[in-house]
Structure formats: C-alpha cells, structure tokens
Amino acid sequence: MTPTPPRRLLALALIAAMGSTALPALAQSADPFALAGSPQSTASVGTFTVSDIRIDGLQRISAGTVFTYLPIERGDTIDASRVGEAIRSLYKTGFFEDVNVGRQGDILVVTVTERPAINKLTLTGNKDIKSEDLLKGLKEAGLSEGDTFDRLALDRVTQELTRQYNNRGKYNVEINPTVSRLDRNRVDITITVKEGKAAKIRHVNLIGNEKFEEKDILDSWESKEHNWLSWYRRDDQYSREKLSGDLEKLNSWYLDRGYVDFSVDSTQVSISPDRQDMFLTAGITEGEQYKVASVQVTGDTILPKEQIERLVLVKPDQIFSRRLLEISSDAIVNTLSNVGYAFAQVNPIPDVNRENKTVGINMQVVPGPRVNVRRITYKGNSRTSDEVIRREMRQFEGSWYSQAAIDRSKIRLQQLGYFETVDVETVPVPGTNDQVDVVYNLKETTSGSFVFGLGFSQLSGLTAQVQLSQTNFLGSGNQVSVQAQRNDYMQRYDFSFRNPYFTDNGLSLGYNLWWRELDYSDFNTAQYSTNSGAAQAVFGLPITETDTVTAMLGVDTNEILVFQGSTPQSIVDYIKAVDRQTFHAWRAELGWGRNSLDSFLTPTRGMQQRVWLEATLPGSTAEYYKLNYNISKFWPLSRHFVLNTRAELGYGDSYGKETTRNLCRTPGNTTCVPGDAEFVRTASTEGLPFFENFYAGGVRSVRGFTDNTLGPRDAPEGNSSYLQPIGGAFKTVGSLEMYFPTLLDTPAARVSAFVDVGNVYKDYDAFDTGELRASTGIALMWRSPMGPISISYAFPLKKQDTEYDSSGRLIQEGDELERLQFTFGGTF
Structure with missing residues (x-):
C-alpha cells in the first residue's frame, strides 16, 4: 500500500x-437584528430607502472591498430581512469579528470590527x-x-x-x-x-487462528511488538495507516493459502492509562481451504491462446492462491503490453463451490485498443541534455507501446549515474484511445567531484592535491577527469577523457594521459620509487543490451629507483637480473563486461561482471600478462534487505624469455658461477614483474586490514626484521554484504553488515586456503552533500599474529590491522 x-x-x-467558513453562533439566529452590537441602532432601522451607505471601523480593508460583498446599494428599499442578509454576507467574508448595522436618517451605517x-x-x-x-x-x-x-x-x-x-x-x-x-x-x-514519545506496541493478539501459528502469520506485519531492534526499525510504533495495511496483509496471507472464506471479524486497539503502550487484537474466521477445480482463458487473447495459457501458473487440483492468480494476470498483461496493448486487462472470474470446497477460475482477457507512443518527454534534467537521455531510449516515438522497452529505458537511465531517481508515467492523449505520451521524471544528482587537500607531516612535508572529475561534462555525457598531486615523495598528473557515444551505434572512445613520480612506501608497500608515464586509447563496443567488449592500446615507460639496504632483496635482484632500471612497453588490453544492475548508484538487483586480459606486446622490456575477473551480484531478499555477493580474481605471469644473472660478492664481477666463493645467488626475471603485483587489504578489498598489506613480504638484504609488503601474482577476494534500511529517508545512504575474505599469494602454486584472511563488520556508504563518504568498522575473524621464539627473536610478523577505515571526497 x-x-x-x-x-x-x-x-x-x-x-x-x-x-466552509463558519458563521458565529449569532449569525445562525432567526432574528437578523440579534447580530447588531447596538440594539438602539438596529431597532431604529425599520423600512426605508437607502440614500447613502457609510462604512465605519475599517483599518486595513478598503471600503470598495466591503461594497463588493454588501448586497445593498443606494436606492434600495430595505427591511429587517435585507439587513440580516447583509450581515450574514459580511460575516461570510471572514474579514470581520463583529458587524453592526444602524441608520442615520436615510443613510445606512455599517460598523465593523476587523479581524x-x-x-x-x-x-x-x-x-x-x-x-x-x-x-x-x-x-x-x-x-x-x-x-x-x-x-x-x-x-x-x-x-x-x-x-x-x-x-x-x-x-x-x-x-x-x-x-x-x-x-x-x-x-x-x-x-x-x-510531541512526546510514540506509544509502543506491547502485544499483538490474533483470536481464531487454528490452522497456523501466530508468529508465522505476523512475521510480515509492519506493526510488531516491542523488541530489541525497535530502536532502529521503529516497527513498534503504532499508526492507523500501518495497522490498516497489516490487516490487508492478513487477508492476503490466508487467501494465498486457499482460505477463500477468510474474514476479519473485529479489530480492537487499546491504550494503557499512561498512553504509552498499545495493545492490538484482531478476531478472525479462517474457514476451510479450497482447491482449484478448473482454469480457462477466455476473451481476445491477441497472441495464440496456447502462448497465453503457458503464462498461467494456477493449475487444477492446486491449493487456491490469490498471489499466483495475480502473478498470472500480471504476466498476461505485461506480455500484451509489450506488443502495444498498454491498457490490457485480465479479469479473473472465480466460481466458488462451497459444497465441494473448490474454485473454478475464468481468466477473461480484455486487450483494449493497440496503443501508439506519440511523444516522449523528460522533466527535471536541468543539466543533462535531452540528446544524452534519448540515446538511451529503447522505446521510440511513433512506434507501438512496449512496457519492456519503457522499463529497459528506465534501467539504462539509472545505470548512467546522473540521476538519483527515475520515474516513468504514461499519459493518455486527450481525445484518443490509442495514443499515449511517455514522461520520464528525473531527479539529477551530483555527477562531478572536486577534491582539494592541503596538509603537512614530518614524513611527507607539505602535501597539495587537486582532483576534478565530471562524469557528465557540461551535460554531454562525456567523462573528464584532471588530477594533480604533489608532496616531498610524490608528483602525480592525470588526465582522462571518454566519449561513450563516439559513434551513433554506441562505440566509445577515450584517452588516458598520466605521469607519476611515486614513492611506493607511502602506499604501505615496498621501499622503492618510480617515474612513470603512459598514453592510452580506450575503446568500447556494446554487443547486447547488457554486454560490452572493451579494448585498450597504449605505450608507457617506467623508471624504477631502488635503495640498497631499504628495498626488499627480491626487487633489487629483479633489477639486477634485467640489468636496467627503465622499462618501456607497448601495452594492450581486451575485456568483456556484462551489467544488468537496476541502478548505478544504489543497485538492489542484477549482476555486474568483467573479465579482461592485459599484456605487454612482444619487444617490450618485460613481457608479461595479467588476467582479471570481477563479479558482483545483488539479491533482493525483501523490500528492505539486499544481499551483495562479490568476488575478485587476479593472476599474472611472464611469457617471454626469462633472464638470469649470477650475483657475485665483489661489485662489478659478473663471471662467478655457483660453487665459487664469489657466488651469492642467481637473480631471475621469472614471473610477473614486482611493479605489476596485486595487492589486498583495505576499504576496497578486505576491510579491517591496512591497505595493501596482505600477502607476501620481503626484507632488504642484511635486515631480515624489516619486512615489507611486496604483493603477489595471484589474488583472490570475496565478500558477502547485507544492506539494511536506514534511518535517513534517502536512497543516498546505505548501511550494511559484511564478511570479507581474501589474500594475495606469490603465485598460483602458493595458493593455500589456510592462508586466507577474513573480517566482519559494519559499513556506511553515503552520497552526502559534501561528497561520497564510506566508513567501515571491522573485526578480523582470521589473521596472522606476530610470533617470537623463546629468545624473543621474530619468527613471523603479524598482519597490520586498521579497524576503522574511511574515504571521502567533495562533490559539485
């Protein structure tokens, strides 16, 4: 409801x-002169011809206004009835507290007291x-x-x-x-x-239920007895409208189970003397359970009758269910609406046999006229141009009405992320019965973000960051992002542009340009620095309503700077093995994605998945590939609860010729071999390069663990206690997250409880389920006026503790925990 x-x-x-405007009690009197404030003035009125009219007592109201409502004019002959009529007319205006009528000679004197x-x-x-x-x-x-x-x-x-x-x-x-x-x-x-406090429902009682347990019947009610979650749900607060809806649910509950003769005989609502507690009682008669005797489809079905009959879920000898009957009717209506019959109706006509306890059902189909869409209009898009919206339409002007096309158009608009809400209404065209207008009512949301940060720390010195991004640039649907960030350890400059409709058939084209001078230690990873840049072109081609193929081609350069004594040994060895610090690459990417989510901002159903292969082309300094797969599926469990299941997999390896190099104790010596006193170890470029490793931990993967700290660690040569996260070539992360209704009356806020699981491994062969990390907690996601905010508080369910031997020597370093985590940014 x-x-x-x-x-x-x-x-x-x-x-x-x-x-209507009420008259004072005296105005209802049969004697009109009883209204007069002065008996002498009204008693002397008598019958006479009015030569003039004078209004006394006016302050704010003009005399012209009074004359407009006064039913007496100069030259009229008045008597007691005319005076009473005049007084009532002036009272009806609502302007006056008191009205007196008197006479001075032939002059009618009206004295008023204004409200x-x-x-x-x-x-x-x-x-x-x-x-x-x-x-x-x-x-x-x-x-x-x-x-x-x-x-x-x-x-x-x-x-x-x-x-x-x-x-x-x-x-x-x-x-x-x-x-x-x-x-x-x-x-x-x-x-x-x-206002005081709302009265709490202390007890709900059903009288007359013999076939079912009371707790099962009341499970779907909105009116619930006071419980430990009532402070959050507020389901123990009584309201007449809520109880009325619950009684309708009660009726439906029994009808869905075949109790055709069910009735609510009485309802009683009582309140405690202190007006704080409510007690609800409903008396019911269950009756007997009925079965379906027969089902037939009649009327003009438009489509082949056999096709329509397959949509009917109600079958003979089943327990009667009004819900199945409604679902069947809706399925027939939706099918006919997809071929132009927008006003189709299905009238289920029951034939109740109370002697045999059966119901015969006649599904009468009334298709109505076939409807054409005359015009499609949009309201509320003050920033987004009509062209951007129209290219998402699957229902076209001048074509037959299709409910499926209209609904799909709505979902495509929601997936853009430009609108907080999208509502559709169908308006019949006056004077016709076979044309409609379709109106999309849009409420735009912030589609851009602006982040500015300025700070100082002993570690990084002065930090300044400016990021400007717009997913709906100037209302054109194009995506533009510019970012600049600088401190003592990092310089970063990014620019990206994407036109989702480079061609009319939906081919998208984008460009990425970036340059970064970065110290990775600021990201909780190994101690090394990079100077890197790239230029890329990105393409996307939709192949179905939900599927898109993407491709990327680019060139990049990456200079690695390692620090002897600080950078982990495995990274230093890789640089020595390749015998260079600058890596050049031609890079390509090919991917496939499917998106069937019902909304970009706050999805409640559907799936989003993507798989892509990224590789450097032959001839690049390092030849390797990375395979990624992400999936997220939303399950609407009820009107208020939504479950999200999410998984990420990543794997990478080298494919070109591996380089090995013997490392000798004497700098500059490259001729030592295993067995020599000079020989230390062999360095190799086997596997995924360290600067392309996967990382896990943090607010976007396994919450409760510090960003990027899960997985393999390594220490610099000669300093085994200085372990640093170096990532790995195999990543697996999964999550179960339940979204709950919020106290904030807005779809922009979502509260959830989650369980995250995942880790990063050196390679696929090192994968061990026993090494997975897990956490649980609660989270808040809010698109606030200041920008998107994500806050989570997590408890580790499975973690690695720090271990020492009997002498106090470190054996195993534990995981880095960070229970409270958040991200935020500004929007415009």
Missing part, C-alpha cells in the same frame, strides 16, 4: 476539518512532521502570514494536528497555540508542539 505523502495528507485533512492580520506564524517543537509540510498545510487551511486571523480556524487546526500525531502513535502530544496582540490590529501566532 503506497503511503500518502505527509504534506499532502495534512493539507487535505486540514481543509476537510475547516469546511486582525497574522503578522508572524512560528512553529516550534515539531519533529515528526516537517515545518515545511506543516506550514504548507496551514496555509491551505487559511493560516499563514498576511492572512486574516480566525480563532475558530486556529482551534480546528489544533484539533486536526492532534489527530495527525495520534495517527502516528503519539498520544501524549500537546499542541499549544499562543496569540499575541500587536499594534495596527495585527497578531503573532506561535504554535508550540510537544
């Missing part, structure tokens, strides 16, 4: 409570109903700044607000209006709200 928006509900309720004007209207203490919604409702009820003050309207509004809070389970609410008189016939109104 779709709830009515609070503001609209409040406004309608206040207007209904107000009704004061509302100078200021203040609300305090309201939390459950937003001030914006409340003021809107008060304005539509006639109470807003500048309006004429009506005490009766204020009293009725107070009563209605009390009722509204009662409907939200707050029975201790106090609404105290205060009216302060000002000069020039003005008033200030202050409405003070003391």
Whole structure:
C-alpha cells in the first residue's frame, strides 16, 4: 500500500476539518437584528430607502472591498430581512469579528470590527512532521502570514494536528497555540508542539487462528511488538495507516493459502492509562481451504491462446492462491503490453463451490485498443541534455507501446549515474484511445567531484592535491577527469577523457594521459620509487543490451629507483637480473563486461561482471600478462534487505624469455658461477614483474586490514626484521554484504553488515586456503552533500599474529590491522 505523502495528507485533512467558513453562533439566529452590537441602532432601522451607505471601523480593508460583498446599494428599499442578509454576507467574508448595522436618517451605517492580520506564524517543537509540510498545510487551511486571523480556524487546526500525531502513535502530544496582540490590529501566532514519545506496541493478539501459528502469520506485519531492534526499525510504533495495511496483509496471507472464506471479524486497539503502550487484537474466521477445480482463458487473447495459457501458473487440483492468480494476470498483461496493448486487462472470474470446497477460475482477457507512443518527454534534467537521455531510449516515438522497452529505458537511465531517481508515467492523449505520451521524471544528482587537500607531516612535508572529475561534462555525457598531486615523495598528473557515444551505434572512445613520480612506501608497500608515464586509447563496443567488449592500446615507460639496504632483496635482484632500471612497453588490453544492475548508484538487483586480459606486446622490456575477473551480484531478499555477493580474481605471469644473472660478492664481477666463493645467488626475471603485483587489504578489498598489506613480504638484504609488503601474482577476494534500511529517508545512504575474505599469494602454486584472511563488520556508504563518504568498522575473524621464539627473536610478523577505515571526497 503506497503511503500518502505527509504534506499532502495534512493539507487535505486540514481543509476537510475547516469546511466552509463558519458563521458565529449569532449569525445562525432567526432574528437578523440579534447580530447588531447596538440594539438602539438596529431597532431604529425599520423600512426605508437607502440614500447613502457609510462604512465605519475599517483599518486595513478598503471600503470598495466591503461594497463588493454588501448586497445593498443606494436606492434600495430595505427591511429587517435585507439587513440580516447583509450581515450574514459580511460575516461570510471572514474579514470581520463583529458587524453592526444602524441608520442615520436615510443613510445606512455599517460598523465593523476587523479581524486582525497574522503578522508572524512560528512553529516550534515539531519533529515528526516537517515545518515545511506543516506550514504548507496551514496555509491551505487559511493560516499563514498576511492572512486574516480566525480563532475558530486556529482551534480546528489544533484539533486536526492532534489527530495527525495520534495517527502516528503519539498520544501524549500537546499542541499549544499562543496569540499575541500587536499594534495596527495585527497578531503573532506561535504554535508550540510537544510531541512526546510514540506509544509502543506491547502485544499483538490474533483470536481464531487454528490452522497456523501466530508468529508465522505476523512475521510480515509492519506493526510488531516491542523488541530489541525497535530502536532502529521503529516497527513498534503504532499508526492507523500501518495497522490498516497489516490487516490487508492478513487477508492476503490466508487467501494465498486457499482460505477463500477468510474474514476479519473485529479489530480492537487499546491504550494503557499512561498512553504509552498499545495493545492490538484482531478476531478472525479462517474457514476451510479450497482447491482449484478448473482454469480457462477466455476473451481476445491477441497472441495464440496456447502462448497465453503457458503464462498461467494456477493449475487444477492446486491449493487456491490469490498471489499466483495475480502473478498470472500480471504476466498476461505485461506480455500484451509489450506488443502495444498498454491498457490490457485480465479479469479473473472465480466460481466458488462451497459444497465441494473448490474454485473454478475464468481468466477473461480484455486487450483494449493497440496503443501508439506519440511523444516522449523528460522533466527535471536541468543539466543533462535531452540528446544524452534519448540515446538511451529503447522505446521510440511513433512506434507501438512496449512496457519492456519503457522499463529497459528506465534501467539504462539509472545505470548512467546522473540521476538519483527515475520515474516513468504514461499519459493518455486527450481525445484518443490509442495514443499515449511517455514522461520520464528525473531527479539529477551530483555527477562531478572536486577534491582539494592541503596538509603537512614530518614524513611527507607539505602535501597539495587537486582532483576534478565530471562524469557528465557540461551535460554531454562525456567523462573528464584532471588530477594533480604533489608532496616531498610524490608528483602525480592525470588526465582522462571518454566519449561513450563516439559513434551513433554506441562505440566509445577515450584517452588516458598520466605521469607519476611515486614513492611506493607511502602506499604501505615496498621501499622503492618510480617515474612513470603512459598514453592510452580506450575503446568500447556494446554487443547486447547488457554486454560490452572493451579494448585498450597504449605505450608507457617506467623508471624504477631502488635503495640498497631499504628495498626488499627480491626487487633489487629483479633489477639486477634485467640489468636496467627503465622499462618501456607497448601495452594492450581486451575485456568483456556484462551489467544488468537496476541502478548505478544504489543497485538492489542484477549482476555486474568483467573479465579482461592485459599484456605487454612482444619487444617490450618485460613481457608479461595479467588476467582479471570481477563479479558482483545483488539479491533482493525483501523490500528492505539486499544481499551483495562479490568476488575478485587476479593472476599474472611472464611469457617471454626469462633472464638470469649470477650475483657475485665483489661489485662489478659478473663471471662467478655457483660453487665459487664469489657466488651469492642467481637473480631471475621469472614471473610477473614486482611493479605489476596485486595487492589486498583495505576499504576496497578486505576491510579491517591496512591497505595493501596482505600477502607476501620481503626484507632488504642484511635486515631480515624489516619486512615489507611486496604483493603477489595471484589474488583472490570475496565478500558477502547485507544492506539494511536506514534511518535517513534517502536512497543516498546505505548501511550494511559484511564478511570479507581474501589474500594475495606469490603465485598460483602458493595458493593455500589456510592462508586466507577474513573480517566482519559494519559499513556506511553515503552520497552526502559534501561528497561520497564510506566508513567501515571491522573485526578480523582470521589473521596472522606476530610470533617470537623463546629468545624473543621474530619468527613471523603479524598482519597490520586498521579497524576503522574511511574515504571521502567533495562533490559539485
């Protein structure tokens, strides 16, 4: 059941409570002269012809306004009934507190006392109903700044607000209006709200259920007894609307199980004397269980009848289920709507045989006219151009209506990431029954980010960073990113551009340019530095609605700087084996991806997976390849809970000729061989180069462990206690994450509980499930006005502890833990 928006509900309720402008009690009197404030003046009116009319007592209201509503003009002959009519007319305007009619000769004298004007209207203490919604409702009820003050309207509004809070389970609410008189016939109104605490549901009782356990029946109810999670779910707060929805669920629950004669006989809601506890009771009659006797499809099915019959899930001799009946009806309607019959209906006509406890079902198909889409329009896209939206459309103007095409177009818009919400409505064209307009209502979100950082530390000195990225540049759908970062240990300059529709058929083209002077020790990895740069061209070609093939071709250079005594021995040996510090490469990449997620920002169902092969081409300084696979699948478990299963695999190795070199004790000696006193060891370029290794640990892989610290470690020669993470050629990471409803009423925030598992290994042969690391915790993802924020707090379930021998010598260094982790950035 779709709830009515609070503001609209409040406004309608206040207007209904107000009704037409009420007259004071005296205005209902049979004697019109009883309204006059001065008996002498009204008694002397009598019957006469009005030569002139004078209005006394006006302050803010003009005499012309009064004459507009006064049903008497100069030259009219009036009597008591005409005077009464005049008084009632002026009271009905709502402008006056008092109206007196008198006479001076042949001059009609109307003396009025104006109602004061509302100078200021203040609300305090309201939390459950937003001030914006409340003021809107008060304005539509006639109470807003500048309006004429009506005490009766204020009293009725107070009563209605009390009722509204009662409907939200707050029975201790106090609404105290205060009216302060000002000069020039003005008033200030202050409405003070003391909401109090919502009454809690202490007990829910069903009377008459014999076939099923009460706990099973009440499991799907929104109204629940107070429990230890109620502080978060707020499911123990009573409201009339929520209970009404639960009773409808109760009826559906029994009908889905074949109890056709089920009925709710009575409902009782009681409250404790202190108005803090609620007790709900429902009396029911279950009746007998019915089976399906027969099922037939009749009417104009448009498509072959056999095809429509295959969509019917209800079969003879099954237990009757209204849910299966509705699913079957929806399937037929959706099938017909995909071939242009937008207004198709299926009327299930039951034939109940209470003697045999069976139901015969006639699925009557009424297709209606075949519908053509006249026009497709968009609302709310102030930044994004219509062209960017239209190229995602799968429903076209001038073609037959297709619900599947409309829904697919909606999903494609959601996958762009430019819109927080996308809603679709179908509007019939006036004067026709075979044309509709399709309207997409869009709410744009921030599609760009701006990060600026400035700081100082003893380790890195002054650090400055500027990053500007826009996924919807100037509303064109193009993606542009520029980044510059610099400190004592790093200089980084990046530029990237991507046009997702370089050609009309969806071929994308992008460019990446970057230069980095980087000390890897700042990333919790081994002590070495690189000066690297690259230029790349990236292509993408959609082959189906959900599948895309990508390719990349580029050239890069990478200068490695190692530090004897600080850089791990394996890295130094690799540099010595290749006998150079600068690596040049022609690099290529080929990948395939599938995306069936229902939303880019907050997906609730669907799958996203990608596999890609990256390799340097023959003739490069180092010849190697890397194979990657990522998959993420969202499972909607209920209306509020979504499970995400995620996995990452990575493997790399060399494919070219391996280089080996004997290392000798005397610098410059290259002639030593194994067995010589000069011989130390053999260095080799076997396997994936160290600067392409995979890493794990951190907020984007296995949370609770410090970024990039999982996996193999190595120490510099002669300093075995200085172990440093060096990554590995094989990576495996998996995660189970359950998303929960949040207290924030926005899809931009998601709270989750997770279990992460993973590690990095030297190579595939070193893989050992016993070495996997695991953690569990909670996380918050929020697209805040300041930018995307991700916060997690994790506990390690499986970790490596530091081990020492009996003499205190280090045997095994433990994992680096970091339970609280977060990332954030600014948006515009």
